[in-house]
Structure formats: structure tokens, C-alpha cells
Amino acid sequence: MVQAVHRAIHVLRELATATPRLGVTELADRIGVAKPTAHALLRTLEAEGLVVQDRESGKYQLGPGLVTLGNAYLDSHELRTRAATWADRLATQADAAVWTGILMDGHVLVVHHAFRPGGAMQVLETGASLPWNACALGKAVAAFLPAERRTALLTGELPRVTGSSLDDPAELQAQLDRVRETGYAVDENELTLGDAGIAAPVFDRTGEVVGGLGLVGPIERLLAENARQEHAISVREVARSLSRDLGAPRNAGLRACD
The missing domain is CATH 3.30.450.40 (GAF domain)
Structure with missing residues (x-):
């Protein structure tokens, strides 16, 4: 198992159950990593459109890139x-x-x-x-x-x-x-x-x-x-x-x- 991929998936799953958004510290606690690690994961996912950051609160939520992936899965x-x-x-x-x-x-x-x-x-x-x-x-x-x-x-x-x-x-x-x-x-x-x-x-x-x-x-x-x-x-x-x-x-x- 590739640890970085596992952690990234864990982030997405936590955001899928969060209401409505989570901050870096909250996510770090939930997935059991240091805050800098959680921040790096979020930045990478954000660059791929899989999460987005709310500019006012600084918290994160799932991004539109997941819709594209989900639709591709359903279509196939x-x-x-x-x-x-x-x-x-x-x-x-x-x-x-x-x-x-x-x-x-x-x-x-x-x-x-x-x-x-x-x-x-x-x-x-x-x-x-x-x-x-x-x-x-x-x-x-x-x-x-x-x-x-x-x-x-x-x-x-x-x-x-x-x-x-x-x-x-x-x-x-x-x-x-x-x-x-x-x-x-x-x-x-x-x-x-x-x-x-x-x-x-x-x-x-x-x-x-x-x-x-x-x-x-x-x-x-x-x-x-x-x-x-x-x-x-x-x-x-x-x-x-x-x-x-x-x-x-x-x-x-x-x-x-x-």
C-alpha cells in the first residue's frame, strides 16, 4: 500500500462525511498525521480539482473534479x-x-x-x-x-x-x-x-x-x-x-x- 495515496483517499472520505467543511488541523487530527502533512495533501488534491478551499474560512470541501471521475465511472x-x-x-x-x-x-x-x-x-x-x-x-x-x-x-x-x-x-x-x-x-x-x-x-x-x-x-x-x-x-x-x-x-x- 502506498501511504501517500492511502492518506489522500482518507482525506477525501473525511471530507465526504464532514458538514460542511473541514480545516487543516481538523483533518490532520482525523487522519492521524502532522498538520504540515495534511496541508501538503490538501494542496496536491486542490491542484487536481479534487478539493477546493473556501477563501473566507480557509476550510476545505470536496471539489468538482470528483464529479468528472464519478460520471466517468457511471458511464463505463x-x-x-x-x-x-x-x-x-x-x-x-x-x-x-x-x-x-x-x-x-x-x-x-x-x-x-x-x-x-x-x-x-x-x-x-x-x-x-x-x-x-x-x-x-x-x-x-x-x-x-x-x-x-x-x-x-x-x-x-x-x-x-x-x-x-x-x-x-x-x-x-x-x-x-x-x-x-x-x-x-x-x-x-x-x-x-x-x-x-x-x-x-x-x-x-x-x-x-x-x-x-x-x-x-x-x-x-x-x-x-x-x-x-x-x-x-x-x-x-x-x-x-x-x-x-x-x-x-x-x-x-x-x-x-x-
């Missing part, structure tokens, strides 16, 4: 590229928003967001990071991970976003077992009060789970008695079609979590 991500058409189709079919996400360090990164059809005001969620345990996307992916990785998630941090978020490993494990049986996951009031999600796993050509795709919207629309099963079937079928588009074998879901 095969799951996102392949998911666009399928997500738009599902959004039209279900009259709801569709998110496609991947699991990263205990969080789901939304790599594509297909808006609900219609003219209602909607906020683009591409790039959002969501606790895996609080959303259907995260549970859909986690259920089909190898046992060792699944255990690591369940024994790791389980944030409570709302009062309905699950932070009990045993209860989550039971949910993941049901997801493996049904092929889809559900969240209700767990990520956002009043909203629900229905998601299914997506597999690649190796048969491994690489992400999830699902509907997001008001509980009364997604989980109504006459709509829930229909939505679940649609999500599962579209996720399977996307998996086949990625070259997944037909038995991918059966062998992925052995």
Missing part, C-alpha cells in the same frame, strides 16, 4: 449501461420510479434512476449511497452473496435511518432467507417514511450477484394488496432479463449463495 459501468433500457421499461409498466444499484462497503450506490413517467417533480438519485439494511436493493443483493460476505454485512454496522429500519442481525437474516426463496426483497418505511421498495438481484456472466434493480415509491402504490404481487413479479422478471443481458446462466440465483 456495464450494469448501468445495460440497465437503462430495462429500467425505463419497468418504470413505464409499473408507473413508478426504478433504481439500479450496486453494493459497496455496506452501502448501495444507485448507478441508474429511471423516473416515474409523468410530469411530477422528481429528484435524481443517481449517485446516492443507501445503507444496505434499510432498502430493498441492498437486501436483494445481500441475500445472494456468498455466506462469508453475507455474515460480514450482518455483523457490521446496521444504521437506523427511520424507526422502521432493521438493525437486528437475526431479523435481517430471516428476511434474506425469504428473499432467496421468493427472488425479491421489500422495504417499507425503512429508508424513507411513507415510501417502499421492491427489488430483485441481478447476476453477471459468472453467475455472481452484481447488483439489484427495483421499484421505489409511496407505500400505498407499491404495496397495496391488489398491486404488491404484480409489482414483485414484474421486478423479478425484468431483473432476470437484465441478468440474461449480462450473460448470466439460468441457474445463477440457485448457485450464487452456496
Whole structure:
């Protein structure tokens, strides 16, 4: 591991969680280095556009260069590229928003967001990071991970976003077992009060789970008695079609979590 690179990444991660900015001394304390070292790291990152300094306070925040890097990552991500058409189709079919996400360090990164059809005001969620345990996307992916990785998630941090978020490993494990049986996951009031999600796993050509795709919207629309099963079937079928588009074998879901 190259120490300077590791420290630079640590700086960026600290700034990503800071509200709203951090000074040199604060950053030095957080990453465990001397103030001159922190200052040198910040100056280098600033020269590359990865951080910017507020001229009034002298504190630092993330810079616009990260947007370029993030967009390049999303544009080159095969799951996102392949998911666009399928997500738009599902959004039209279900009259709801569709998110496609991947699991990263205990969080789901939304790599594509297909808006609900219609003219209602909607906020683009591409790039959002969501606790895996609080959303259907995260549970859909986690259920089909190898046992060792699944255990690591369940024994790791389980944030409570709302009062309905699950932070009990045993209860989550039971949910993941049901997801493996049904092929889809559900969240209700767990990520956002009043909203629900229905998601299914997506597999690649190796048969491994690489992400999830699902509907997001008001509980009364997604989980109504006459709509829930229909939505679940649609999500599962579209996720399977996307998996086949990625070259997944037909038995991918059966062998992925052995």
C-alpha cells in the first residue's frame, strides 16, 4: 500500500462525511498525521480539482473534479449501461420510479434512476449511497452473496435511518432467507417514511450477484394488496432479463449463495 495515496483517499472520505467543511488541523487530527502533512495533501488534491478551499474560512470541501471521475465511472459501468433500457421499461409498466444499484462497503450506490413517467417533480438519485439494511436493493443483493460476505454485512454496522429500519442481525437474516426463496426483497418505511421498495438481484456472466434493480415509491402504490404481487413479479422478471443481458446462466440465483 502506498501511504501517500492511502492518506489522500482518507482525506477525501473525511471530507465526504464532514458538514460542511473541514480545516487543516481538523483533518490532520482525523487522519492521524502532522498538520504540515495534511496541508501538503490538501494542496496536491486542490491542484487536481479534487478539493477546493473556501477563501473566507480557509476550510476545505470536496471539489468538482470528483464529479468528472464519478460520471466517468457511471458511464463505463456495464450494469448501468445495460440497465437503462430495462429500467425505463419497468418504470413505464409499473408507473413508478426504478433504481439500479450496486453494493459497496455496506452501502448501495444507485448507478441508474429511471423516473416515474409523468410530469411530477422528481429528484435524481443517481449517485446516492443507501445503507444496505434499510432498502430493498441492498437486501436483494445481500441475500445472494456468498455466506462469508453475507455474515460480514450482518455483523457490521446496521444504521437506523427511520424507526422502521432493521438493525437486528437475526431479523435481517430471516428476511434474506425469504428473499432467496421468493427472488425479491421489500422495504417499507425503512429508508424513507411513507415510501417502499421492491427489488430483485441481478447476476453477471459468472453467475455472481452484481447488483439489484427495483421499484421505489409511496407505500400505498407499491404495496397495496391488489398491486404488491404484480409489482414483485414484474421486478423479478425484468431483473432476470437484465441478468440474461449480462450473460448470466439460468441457474445463477440457485448457485450464487452456496
